[in-house]
Amino acid sequence: MNNLQSLLQAIDSFVWGPPLLILLVGTGVYFTFKLGLLQFRHLPTALKLVFSKDKSSNGDVSSFAALCTALSATIGTGNIVGVATAIKLGGPGALFWMWLAALFGMATKYAECLLAVKYRKVDDKGQMLGGPMYYLRDGVGSKFLATMFAVFALGVACFGIGTFPQVNAILDASHISFGISREISASVLTLLVAFVTLGGIKSIAKVAGKVVPTMAVFYVLACLSVIIMNADQLGAAIQLVVVSAFTSTAATGGFVGASIMLAIQSGIARGVFSNESGLGSAPMAAAAAKTDSCVRQGLISMTGTFIDTIIICTMTGLALILTGAWQSDFAGAAMTTHAFAVGLNSDTLGPLLVSIGLIFFAFTTILGWNYYGERCVVFLMGTKAVLPYKIIFVGLVASGAFLHLDMIWIIADIVNGLMAVPNLIGLVLLRNVVIEETKLYFAATSKNKHDAVIA
Known part of the structure; x- marks a missing residue:
């Protein structure tokens, strides 16, 4: 058993090693420059589009609801636990590399979501089908x-990010903060997941559209409280992040020290893991949007990476650095909980805020990934397989309470990385489609503005 676990850990390290990270970031760098720094020049436009309605009737849900569905899957335990893990391994400099991966990742997210709308289809129940499976x-x-x-993404939905890690995060947080037994929490969680997911994309999008913005604002405000209470050290904290990105971080307190290479690798890996740019998950939600323009949806979708990493992960990172929690002996969720306890001078309020954040973040991640798995099932086996899949998925959520297999986490990590490979191949091969569609859209937009000025 130990030999198998060692083998899986070696495969995991290889899959998430420099080749995949270089391919992920490299794709983002390529699209960034080929599209003329689109994510910087058009971010204000993209943020405006998020809240404007497209009059199109082609699609299942609004562009905003599609973005919230994608964010429900990406804003998860990675924003609380993943950031802490990255900084524990790579020091404060890891946060800088998370930012860099996200800024380039926005161009990748734009490209993959543009292609999702461009190549989407309608199934025999009248629902939109789209994502890497269709553009590949x-x-x-x-x-x-x-x-x-489709096979790798279904694996992630059923045995990876979509179920076990999220279920355990919810049950642990409920038990530690509220004293609720794992069995009761598991029963309530299973019923909630069944109730929402059996309603399909409209039901998931409805819940995501309400819960995601609410929980994101709640968590950002909690982090801001910590940052404001330690505002006098904010300049020094940001300086530490930037300096540590290019110099080795010395061992201090519970922190064992880190090289520049370790800061780069842990920052980029956790950043990609959190915002999922290039992994091919968000395009499946983007394809359901009511829109006639693939470029418009691409612009809206890329704001997901900005919100997930540049805003939410930064908030967590600054809270960890300002309070000195990164130098403590804690790791993962315990480190973030410690940061809130220190930052808010409260041993009860701090942990409570982190627990509430974890519970909601993890719950919506389950919903988002349930939908992604469903889209893969339709591609592989047709719409008749949707109900059996949903029953199996709910069963996996229920069983997640009683499974503590380290190997499942490792397999989940491997499959998650493998998802990116066919998707990135598709993005590289279809790069000219992305560039052409972008040129046409902005040429038409500037012509319309010009005509409006003349009129």
Whole structure:
């Protein structure tokens, strides 16, 4: 058993090693410069579009609801636990590399969500079908790559990010903060997941559209409280992040020290893991949006990476650095809980805020990934397989309370990384489609503005 675990850990380190990280960031760098720094020049426009309505009737849910569904899957335990893990491993400099990965990742997210709308189809129940499976099959012309992506993504939904880690995070937080037994929490969670997911994308999007913005604002305000209470050290904290990104961090307190390479690797890996740019998950939600423009949806979708990493992960990171929690002996969720306890001078309020954040973040991640798994099932087996899949998924959520297998986490991590490979191949092969569509959209937009001025 130990030999198998060691082998899986070696595969995991290889999958999430420099080649994949270079490919992920490299794709973002390529699109950033080929699209003329689109994510910097058009971010204000993209943020405006998030809240404006598209009059199109093509689609299942509004663009805002599609973005919230994608964010429900990405804003999760990674924003609380992942940031703490990155800084524990790579020091404060890891936060800088998370920012860099996110800024380039916005261009990748734009490209993959543009392609999702461009190549989407309608299923026999009238729902939109889209995502890497369809642009790999119909755009690239490779059924093999499309099937490979769908199988890996289904694996992530059922045995990875979509179930076990989130279920355990919810049950642990409920038990520690509210004293609720794991069995009761598991029963309530299973019923809630069944109730929401059986209603399909409209039901998931409705819940996500209310819960995601609320929990994101709640968590950001909690982090801001910590930052404001330690505002006198904010300048020094940001300086420490930037300096540590380019110099080795010395061992202090419970922190064992880190090289620049470790800061880069842990920052980029956790950043990508949190915002999922390039992994191919968000395009499945983007394809359901009511829109006639693939570029418009691409712009809206790229704000997801900005919100997830540049805003929420930064808040967590600054709270950890300002309170000195990164130098403590704590790790993961315990480190973030310690930061809030110190930052708010309260041993009860701090942990309570982190627990509430974790519970809601993890719950919506389960909902988002349930939908992604469903889209993969439809691609692989047709709409008739949707109900059996949902029953199995709910069963996996229920069983997650009683499974403590380290190997499941490692397998989940491997499959999550493997998802990115066929997707990135598709993005590289369809790069000219992305560039062409972008040029056409902005040429038409500037012409409309010009005509409006003349009129």
